[in-house]
Amino acid sequence: MSAQISVTVAGSERSVDEQTTAGDLVGGDRAVVVARVNGELRDLFHVLSDGDVVEPVTVDSEDGLAVLRHSAAHVLAQAVQSVNPQAKLGIGPPVRDGFYYDFDVETPFTPDDLKALEKSMQRIINEGQTFARRVVSDADALDELKDEPYKCELVGLKGGDAEDAAEGAGVEVGAGELTIYDNIRRDGSRAWGDLCRGPHVPSTKVIGNAFKLMRSAAAYWRGSEKNPQLQRIYGTAWPSKDELKAYLDRLAEAERRDHRRLGTELDLYSFPDELGSGLPVFHPKGGVIKREMEDYSRRRHVEEGFEYVGTPHITKDGLFHTSGHLPYYADTMFPPMELEGAKYQLKAMNCPMHNLIYRSRGRSYRELPLRLFELGSVYRYEKSGVVHGLTRVRGLEMDDSHSYVTREQAPAEIKHLLDFVLGLLRDFGLDDFYLELSTRDEDGDKKDKFIGSDEQWAEATSILERVATESGLELVPDPGGAAFYGPKISVQARDAIGRTWQMSTIQYDFNQPERFGLEYQAADGSRQQPVMIHSAKFGSVERFLGVLVEHYAGAFPVWLSPVQVLGVPVADEYADYVQDILTTLKRKGVRVELDASDDRFPKKIRNASKAKVPYVLIAGEDDRAAGAVSFRFRDGSQKNAVPVDDAVAEILAAIEDHRQV
Numbered sequence: 001m002s003a004q005i006s007v008t009v010a011g012s013e014r015s016v017d018e019q020t021t022a023g024d025l026v027g028g029d030r031a032v033v034v035a036r037v038n039g040e041l042r043d044l045f046h047v048l049s050d051g052d053v054v055e056p057v058t059v060d061s062e063d064g065l066a067v068l069r070h071s072a073a074h075v076l077a078q079a080v081q082s083v084n085p086q087a088k089l090g091i092g093p094p095v096r097d098g099f100y101y102d103f104d105v106e107t108p109f110t111p112d113d114l115k116a117l118e119k120s121m122q123r124i125i126n127e128g129q130t131f132a133r134r135v136v137s138d139a140d141a142l143d144e145l146k147d148e149p150y151k152c153e154l155v156g157l158k159g160g161d162a163e164d165a166a167e168g169a170g171v172e173v174g175a176g177e178l179t180i181y182d183n184i185r186r187d188g189s190r191a192w193g194d195l196c197r198g199p200h201v202p203s204t205k206v207i208g209n210a211f212k213l214m215r216s217a218a219a220y221w222r223g224s225e226k227n228p229q230l231q232r233i234y235g236t237a238w239p240s241k242d243e244l245k246a247y248l249d250r251l252a253e254a255e256r257r258d259h260r261r262l263g264t265e266l267d268l269y270s271f272p273d274e275l276g277s278g279l280p281v282f283h284p285k286g287g288v289i290k291r292e293m294e295d296y297s298r299r300r301h302v303e304e305g306f307e308y309v310g311t312p313h314i315t316k317d318g319l320f321h322t323s324g325h326l327p328y329y330a331d332t333m334f335p336p337m338e339l340e341g342a343k344y345q346l347k348a349m350n351c352p353m354h355n356l357i358y359r360s361r362g363r364s365y366r367e368l369p370l371r372l373f374e375l376g377s378v379y380r381y382e383k384s385g386v387v388h389g390l391t392r393v394r395g396l397e398m399d400d401s402h403s404y405v406t407r408e409q410a411p412a413e414i415k416h417l418l419d420f421v422l423g424l425l426r427d428f429g430l431d432d433f434y435l436e437l438s439t440r441d442e443d444g445d446k447k448d449k450f451i452g453s454d455e456q457w458a459e460a461t462s463i464l465e466r467v468a469t470e471s472g473l474e475l476v477p478d479p480g481g482a483a484f485y486g487p488k489i490s491v492q493a494r495d496a497i498g499r500t501w502q503m504s505t506i507q508y509d510f511n512q513p514e515r516f517g518l519e520y521q522a523a524d525g526s527r528q529q530p531v532m533i534h535s536a537k538f539g540s541v542e543r544f545l546g547v548l549v550e551h552y553a554g555a556f557p558v559w560l561s562p563v564q565v566l567g568v569p570v571a572d573e574y575a576d577y578v579q580d581i582l583t584t585l586k587r588k589g590v591r592v593e594l595d596a597s598d599d600r601f602p603k604k605i606r607n608a609s610k611a612k613v614p615y616v617l618i619a620g621e622d623d624r625a626a627g628a629v630s631f632r633f634r635d636g637s638q639k640n641a642v643p644v645d646d647a648v649a650e651i652l653a654a655i656e657d658h659r660q661v
Contacts, residue, residue, distance in 0.1 A: 005050035022046045022054055023202060031239075032056040033201045034067050041067070043133055043199040059206070059239045069094035070171060071131065071200045072121075072211050072237040073101045078183060078192040079120035080105075080233075089194065090150045090221060090230050093171045097247065098236035102219055104150065108231050109216040117233070118213050125207050129183040129191055131200035141178050141195065150221060151195045171197055210244040211237040253497050259549035260389040266554050266612065268562070269390070278387040278394030280542060285562035288591065289548075292560055293541055294375055296427070297399040300537075304420050306373035306401055311353035313377055317343040322515055323352040324451065328484050334381045346379040350400040351509075351534060355516040358404055358530075363520040365406065368530060369413055373401040375541070390546030397541040403533040404518070407459075410531045414467045414489075414506060417535045421491055421504040422471075424537050427658060428548060429557060430503070432494040434474035437465055438481035450484055452511055460508040461487045485511035488534075495551040503544070507534040555612045555634055557660040558651070565651060566613040567594040568604045568632075570620035577624045581617060581644055588652060609634065614661045615651055633661055 003018045009025050016025070022035035023044030034041050036055040037048065041063060048054065057064045073092035080087050080103055090102025109117075136144065138155055145151040154172045172195055181200060182193040201207065213235045221227035238244040255261075263269045268286030275281065282290050298308065317336050320326040326333070329348060336343040347353070354372045363370065377397050386392050405413045425433065439461050440450040450457070468475045468489050482488055488507035492500050509532040512518075519527045538544040548556070558564050565585055567578040575596060582592040593613075595604045608616045616632040622641070623629050629647050631639040642650070654661055 005048065005052075007048050007051070008053045010055060016048070020048050022048060025054060026056050029056070030206075031058045031060070033059045033064050033206060034199045036063070041199050043131065044202045045130075045133070046199075059201075065239070066094040067199055068201055068207065068239065069099040069235075069237045070196075071204070072207050072235060073099040074131070074181065074183070074194055074196065074200065075121050075124050075204055075207065076117065076213070076233060076235060077101050077103075077194060078124055079117050081192065082120055082124075083116070088150060089148055090232075091154070091172060092194075098214065098234060100232050100234045102150075102221070102230040102232045104221075104228060104230050108218070109233060114213040114216065114233065118211075121211070121213075122209065124183075124191075125204040125209075127185060127191075128203050128205045129185055130203050131198070132182045132184050133198055134180045134182060134193075136178050136180055138178060141180065144180070145195060148195075154195065173197065207237060208241070210239065210241045211235060212244065212248070250497060254499070254550070257497070257550040257553045258389075259391070259546040262549050262554040263389070265610070266562075268549070271389070276394070277384050278382055278392070280390060280393060280395075286545075288562040289545060289556070289560055290541060293538065293545065294397075294399075296424075297375060297537065297541075300420070300424065301371075301373040301399070301401065304371075304416070305369070306371040309354065309357055309372050309374050311347070311350060311357075311374060311376060313347050313379075314344045315347060315353065317345045319352045319356075320345060320348070323349075323355070323512055324485060324515055325349065325352070332380050332382065334379055347376070348378055348380050350374055350376040350378065350398065351402055351512060351532070352516075354400075354402045355512055355518060355532075358518055359516055363404075363518075363530075365520050365522050365528075368405055368520060369409055370404040370530075371401060372404075373399070376400050390542040390549075393540070393542050396543070398536055399538045399541065401535045401537070403535070404513075404520075404530040405533065406520075406522075406528070407531055410508065410533065411463050411467060413533055414463060414508070415470070417506050417533065418467060418471060418489065421506065421535070421537055425491065425493055425503060428544075428560075429551065429658075429660070430493040430495070430547075433491050433503070434476060435468045435471065436476045436478045436481075436490045436492055436502075437461075437468055438478040438483075438488045438490065440482045440487065441480035450482065452485070456510045457487065460510060464489050464506070464508055483507055483509075485509050493547075495547065496553070499550075501547050503539055503547075504537050505535065505539065509534060552660075556614070557658055558614045558654040559656075559658050561612075561614050562591065563593050563611065563613050564591045564655065565593075565615045565617055566608050566611070567592065567617045567619075568601070568608060569595075570601055570618060574619050574621070574624060578617060578619045578629075581619070581629055581647070584644075584648060585651060588648070590651060590655065605632065608632070609636075614654075617647070 004015045005018055006013060006015055021044060022037060022042055026032040034057045035044060036057055037046060037052050059068055077089055077092055084105060088104035092101035141155050142152055157173055179197060180193050181196045181198055183191040185191050213233060216231055216233045218229050219232040221230055236247060238247060267283050269280050269282045271280050317326060333348045334346045336345050357372060375397055379395050382392055382394050403413050440457055464487055486507055486509045488505050490502050491504045493503045494500050513529050513532050518530055520530055522528045567582045569575045569578045579594055582594055586592050612634060614634060618630040618632055626641060628641045628643050631642060
């Protein structure tokens with residue numbers, strides 16, 4: 001009889017034979033693709049030891065999906081080298097909704113190449129190859145991989161922070177032992193192998209036919225322009241064909257809503273090459289939406305007790321040394337300019353200048369909370385590879401506010417700000433959200449970037465967590481995601497097709513008041529240091545607008561629509577009648593246009609539909625005779641013979657109520 005060992009499986013202790021694997025415990029459940037053994041993800045072929053704690057991991061979980069996708073990346077690499085043995089391998093990590101793999105090849109991949117590679121992958125998958133883990137020494141790995149220069153370079157990263165050295169390298173090498181995964185055919189022969197930490201699914205058949213290669217692009221090795229340019233193939237993989245189809249449908253819908261395309265079609269904004277990457281310009285119609293957002297922000301901030309301030313676009317760089325942003329954020333700031341013997345920086349954030357406003361004179365506890373607000377232009381040197389339309393720009397406008405409060409006032413002020421933020425999002429039609437609490441890295445590699453005492457961080461984090469919990473919204477931890485000066489709450493909003501966007505932020509800052517020597521005179525006459533609370537409601541006006549364009553697919557609610565009412569006479573003889581109605585609306589502040597073009601009536605209606613105008617007013621002889629007008633809506637429906645006064649009242653009410661039509 002075999003010797004027995006004791007293991008804990010899904011919370012229950014069991015006695016099993018020695019040499020039992022993690023896969024032996026799952027009872028043939030095909031949904032389980034890996035196991036978490038003592039907290040570490042392991043292949044199902046992993047042999048268990050006495051005392052191991054084992055948790056099955058299913059393919060539809062976050063970890064299971066990552067393993068599935070990383071396994072698909074390996075199959076892709078095997079397929080590439082099967083058709084092009086000279087291809088050199090880079091890195092192939094799982095990413096959100098898919099995976100990629102980098103290759104050094106003589107010519108870039110074409111769409112036809114991707115189709116051929118999909119067929120090659122399917123053949124490998126159908127073979128049912130297994131992924132076999134093999135531990136190797138550094139020397140043996142370098143010898144075995146001598147024809148793979150990029151893999152050999154990764155071996156040299158072992159023991160350090162591989163992920164910092166090269167994005168995705170963490171799936172290849174880590175601080176522990178080196179491993180190679182061999183793909184084994186059913187007859188026991190080795191088909192292929194790759195340097196990898198694992199784990200992998202037990203068989204390529206798990207990948208099935210629920211994968212697709214999406215596109216290829218150029219990518220510098222280890223993200224540096226100084227290194228060779230590789231060819232990256234992006235793919236996706238899902239637990240089932242139905243889930244793959246649903247994902248592709250979501251992508252198609254996202255493409256239909258892409259704010260860059262809609263911005264061109266609706267004549268809202270553009271990105272001229274002459275200005276530079278990440279520097280958009282707003283056309284008149286886009287300017288209407290931007291102005292509505294700005295006017296809303298100014299009005300609401302004043303209603304919530306904020307005072308409007310203004311600060312310049314540049315400053316001597318010493319200000320950012322005082323605030324602590326330099327050298328922390330030097331990589332995301334534009335290079336300094338030299339003027340009259342001093343270095344000047346484009347403003348990357350507003351808070352240091354607001355601190356100077358606070359410090360401009362003595363302050364009393366009676367003034368607190370002191371709330372300063374600005375629609376300030378800031379400039380951030382985002383890498384060219386991440387600049388994306390309006391959602392990632394280099395020149396942006398922030399509705400930035402800073403509340404200066406006593407420590408005792410901080411919880412109430414944070415609640416006040418969170419209520420303000422949630423109300424703003426709801427007013428703009430975003431009402432599905434959760435909160436994320438970003439805290440400092442307690443013991444990781446980035447822990448040294450955070451400043452302040454343990455007590456300060458504990459107090460700030462506790463206050464934010466309590467307010468967030470009391471809101472009743474889901475709260476998700478984000479360890480290590482805090483700013484260097486304090487923790488923050490961010491609101492994560494889901495749009496109309498379920499995508500999540502980080503929107504507003506609220507940050508607790510005990511650091512800058514100390515660095516700037518900010519004080520107030522307390523009731524007992526002593527000098528005390530205030531707490532500073534940062535809050536951005538839109539975050540970036542540009543990014544928020546881009547999200548709104550995609551959320552509404554360009555069909556804005558009436559109050560935000562660049563043109564709220566378009567008049568379309570059935571024939572030229574009714575143009576004056578329609579114009580009179582539009583003039584009445586314009587006098588009441590409604591944005592109107594008359595289509596007086598030479599186009600035939602059906603084409604005018606098609607043009608109105610493409611422009612996504614919420615109200616199209618149509619009038620012919622019956623309408624004119626009855627002192628009425630007909631409504632045509634964006635979905636093609638109509639409401640006829642509406643008395644003009646009723647029509648005006650309905651439009652004004654829709655604007656006032658922020659209604660979608």
